[in-house]
Amino acid sequence: MKAIEILIMALRNLSGNKIRSLLTMLGVIIGVAAVIVMVALGEGAQRKVTENITAMGSNLVMVFPGRGSSRGGSFGGGVQLTNSILSVIEDASFHIKTIAPEVRRNFVVSYGDSSMQTSVIGCTLDYITLRNYQIADGRFFDETEINARSRVAVIGSYLADELFSNTDPVGEFIKIGVFRYEIIGVLKEKGQSGFGNSDDLLLIPLTTMQQRIMGNQRLSTVYIQADSAENVNKVYNQVYEALLEEFQDEEKFNIRNQAEILETVQETSKTFTLLLGGIAAVSLLVGGIGIMNIMLVSVTERIKEIGLRKAIGATKLEILSMFLIEAVGLSVTGGLIGIGLGWGVSSVVSRVTDWTTVISPESILISFGFSIMVGLFFGGYPAYKAAGLHPIEALRHE
């Protein structure tokens, strides 16, 4: 009952001094808003990266060539992956749904007068479904074309936009080096990914790539899709065992789980978020010092009032509570306004730029909790000072 009265009293004191209260709150408002916006940007980046990695395809395990033996100083680039590894992988686990090998190399491609550098990827039929690509126009190459090592190409949307601004690329011929490839399809746009532009590419049959361009059986990456999310780790382990048995050296190949990559990237962006939030939290701290400053001024100004309240029967605790509630009232109101402001700024940022922002309930709760703490901490000393005043000296104060 009395607690509510003291609360009302404290709030009345705050509203009696509106401009000062507002200015004092400003520090906390800016601090909290900064924390909210920074964390929203960080979490947005994290979500975006996660989406991009998931867009690579689902339930993936990837095998890359090893870096070669780091010991012994062997010459050359180490061991290569070749087509023969595919059967080893295929036999490794029952839970493999699809295997899609890839040979990737950068080439300059040209159409008419314009040319540009792009990733040329030799791949098999399953590649586009496994990597979540879709055909926007035309078709993907078929079995016959793969067997015939045909010079046909499916191009990414970025390439289509850059090279064929006015013409329909399907049916046109694009040059890789000196050879002409017929464009039979265009991929649907996938958007920016964590690893460069996933629409800046050109797909040709694996056989054409290996036999006509590279002249060897090497593979850059083997994508393995597990039949379900639960089995990804099982597939990873079984493929790892099989490859280890094949190569007898874990340095000679490189196997990555999609989840593992995701984790690494998320870890990085979490650190980033914490860093941003931490910097923003400094301004919240400065806001807190502002509250302390004003509360100290307020105590000095109101010494006589404190003396009077004590004379008419206010206890130490009641005086302490009143000033503490005033400080917390300032910081919490500031915090709430700051949350609203931060929310607004974040949504404006994500609308104006193409950055994703995510307002998480955690960041709201934490900054709200933090603003209570700021009030308690920085209001504590002034309130303690007020409560400890001697009534007589306080009353005599002019």
Next chain:
Amino acid sequence: MTKAMIKTEALYKIYHMGDAEVRALDGVSLTVTEGEMVAIMGPSGSGKSTFMNTLGCLDQPTSGSYQLDGEETSKLSEKEKARLRNQKIGFVFQSFNLLPNLTAIQNVELPLIYAGVPASKRQKIALEAMERLGLGNRIHHKPRELSGGQQQRVAIARALVNRPRLLLADEPTGNLDTKSSREIMAVFQELHRNGITIVLVTHEEDIAAYTERIVRFTDGKIVDDRRIEQKVIGEGVLV
């Protein structure tokens, strides 16, 4: 009417200023019975204010005993003293000490808040107290919108709102003109007739003449204590 409201025995209050020892109270023993109206007089520095503060449980004597309404106060905790000030004592100050941001009635309600009286009852009690003092049409005024005499009456309403047994007034007319002073003293006399014990500090002889007993202080000691013929102003000041 023979019960002691205030009973002090050998009260000392000693300050140390450097090497010098200042005895603000130098063995003060005084008894004020219930219902009395006493003026405390003396030159400045005579210890009369210190004595008042001790009576109001606002200041702790260095040694000695002080019984308020039969209760020894020297052993009480801060919290118990706050409760005593709230319940048994009403204070009236020379400079009124109203909170400028609150309206008159909010000022009067303050002691009720600390007494834990619920909001609904509070307003009614505060309004009654103000009406008794003829301030029924001033309840929503801010202190600065009131005259000195009106402000002091608000302060008296505030002092009376918890129905204290003892009213302590420190130079209550010090900031008022003669007419307002007379009005305030008339209010005190009316309260006195209603049975409240009143102790007031003043340095004006004609104010002291409205009481029925004058105690004089010099150098922390009581040098004179005598009953006088009370100069009655008139009845019917309180509604």
